Amino acid sequence: MADVTQDLVNFAHRLADAAAPVTLRYFRDLPPADIKADGSPVTKADQEAEKAMRDLIHAKFSGHGVLGEEHGAQAADSEWCWVLDPVDGTRAFMAGIPTWGTLIALCHRGVPVLGLLDQPVLKER
Numbered sequence: 001m002a003d004v005t006q007d008l009v010n011f012a013h014r015l016a017d018a019a020a021p022v023t024l025r026y027f028r029d030l031p032p033a034d035i036k037a038d039g040s041p042v043t044k045a046d047q048e049a050e051k052a053m054r055d056l057i058h059a060k061f062s063g064h065g066v067l068g069e070e071h072g073a074q075a076a077d078s079e080w081c082w083v084l085d086p087v088d089g090t091r092a093f094m095a096g097i098p099t100w101g102t103l104i105a106l107c108h109r110g111v112p113v114l115g116l117l118d119q120p121v122l123k124e125r
Contacts, residue, residue, distance in 0.1 A: 002080075002108035011060060012104050012116045018056055019049035019086050019102045020120035027121060028096045041090050046070045049086035049102065057082050081107045088117075098122060 026045035033041040050070045057066055065078035069085045082104065087093050089100030098121040106114040 002113055004106070004113050008106060008114060011056075012106065012114055015053045015056055015082075015084075015104050016102055016116060016118035016120075018052040020118065020123075022049040022052055023087055023093075023100075023102065024120055027093065027098075030094060033090070033094060041094060042070055043087065043090060043094065045093065046087045046090060050084055053082075053084050053086065053104070079109055081110075083107060083112075 023045045026043060026048075030043055030045065033043045036042050047070050050068045054066055054068065054071065054074075057064055061080065063078060063080070065073070065075035065081035067073045067076045067081055067083045075081075083106070085103040087100055088103045092098075093100040098119075100121070101117050101119040104116045104118070105112050
């Protein structure tokens with residue numbers, strides 16, 4: 001199993017910190033959501049927060065893959081792959097209930113080696 005360095009842990013926190021202002025901006029002030037092919041809702045917060053995280057990943061770790069809930073897979077078979085769910089609990093998010101969070105994971109050769117759940121709405125800002 002790969003060593004997860006403090007740099008990777010810190011970077012996962014940076015990803016969460018990048019998603020937080022986007023999701024909080026839309027929480028309880030959300031334009032109408034779209035419906036995905038599977039029937040689940042997707043919001044601007046989901047899409048924009050994932051893009052913010054993807055941009056950071058590509059800037060710092062250009063060889064890493066990304067598998068995101070909203071924007072799909074990009075080089076997901078890479079040795080290192082980030083798995084992103086920018087708003088886990090979209091229905092609660094849309095209803096203004098603070099039980100949603102941002103999920104971030106890192107896999108090495110398909111095996112999860114790091115996971116983070118951030119609930120920015122519960123943090124003092």
